[in-house]
Amino acid sequence: MNTVSAPELIDPRPIYLGATTWVTTLLRSVRNDQHALPTPCDEYNVKTLSSRLIGTVGRIIAIAELGSADSVSPIASEHDADTFARLADRAQKAWADDALLDKPVVAPWGESPGRVALWGYTNEALVHGWDLAVATGQPAEADPALVEPTATMQRHILPPAIRVPGVPFSVFIDPRAEAGPTERLANWSGRSSISWI
Template identity: 45%
Template sequence: MTNTTTDPRPLYREALDWTTGLIAGVREDQLSAATPCTDFDVRTLLGHLVAAVERARIIGEGGDPFAGPTVVTGISDDGYAAAYRSAAHRMLPAWTDDRLDADVIAPWGTVSGRVAIWVYINEALVHGWDLATATGQPSETRPELAEAVLAVARHALPAEPRGGQMPFAAVVESLPTAGPTERLANWSGRKS
């Protein structure tokens, strides 16, 4: 079961900080590069990362999770890090103490706010790994953070079934040398 006692907000803040650093490290000549997430090239992935944080804010505020786009467009090539930072700055205050255990409506159903935040931490780390891998940046976050999210993901995102309503590819066997962030990405169907 998802950890029901840990406050996931500090972990989400840490995941957002890590991903912000990766976004800031993207060069303009890398924006059209492919990523391990086959749905996105680097530019589209950056827009999706911004949209995910915006969606987390909307959910935290009790709004409709489908009110915003899945990819934010119209951001200048050098503006993604600032847009992501700004989205995080607006999102974090939405997750007040009383929202953690309240039911919220997420794209995948009604869950506690705490569960929704764990899912968005997973999203930040897996897509951060995608971005780092695509742009040649260090792809491991703090091991304890990735291990905590991997433990939750293994329960919340079962290996079977995948595809259809479960928008993840089959689990990929991790290389013996894989760090915890890479293993988390593998659990989400990303190939090393």
């Protein structure tokens, strides 16, 4: 099992809270007639992407409470904003103990300190939030105060030397000159802005 060492001792919990608050706002604005729309994440339409967002919160709760995400499906059966918001609140409570940040846990990509797992799921919330926003015609830029530290930590945790295309992201996409921080983070995760922005 690969072990990822903890990066700088930055607490990701406030950033994760902000990311999930932003995603809750996006989910509340999704209309029923948008569920079948495609998204920049080729695997999902709007409805299944919404279920994926809920599933990721369930997995970060399981990591805090059980030490592993294995018992929770990455795709939830629900796709609504209220379920996401309820689980996001539970996740904040599950991660309240500071000791969890440096405790070894098992994320889907391997063993790492808790804070690294939480940074990974913060990145997932922001990138899938961007996917959801552009697919449904909502403002797609989260607060840069959330995005910029997440981007910094992702590049620290997964430097180019160890990043393999498709694991866990697609090939890096060069951002547009006018791309904002969230779009750039999505491009770094392999999302193309072409035809979406």
